[in-house]
Amino acid sequence: MAAGIKVFNADGSLSFDSGQFRLFRLIARVSYGAGDGGSYFTRRSEDTALVPVALNWYPPVFTLDVANSAIYWNFSNVPANYRWPGTVEIWAR
Known part of the structure; x- marks a missing residue:
């Protein structure tokens, strides 16, 4: 039984297998106001490669503080x- 997504090259060789790699996992959803600010979020210790x-439209600049599990916006x-x-x-990746 197949699991996940597999992508093959033109020659038939396997290029990508989602069963072996995790693309991304949503770890937090934060609402922000119309002014500068920040918020804390929870994460696992292995979640170090984070992306906001x-x-x-017109998002502020986001800064992630992985050590303190915080996000700031400006x-x-x-x-x-x-x-x-x-x-x-x-x-998280």
Whole structure:
């Protein structure tokens, strides 16, 4: 019985097998306001390769503090009339 996704090269050799690799795992979903701020999230100790993924237009700059399991956001690069609340997901590899 097949499990996961497998991708093969044109010559028939296996290029990718999702049964052997984990792509990403969602570990946190954080809502943020229209101003600068931060939040803590929970993670496993092996989750060290983290990626913030914004789910809306005009996101702020996100900074991850892996040691303290915290995420911070800063709207300094976003014009004031485009600073809206939103959601950011934190993915672990």
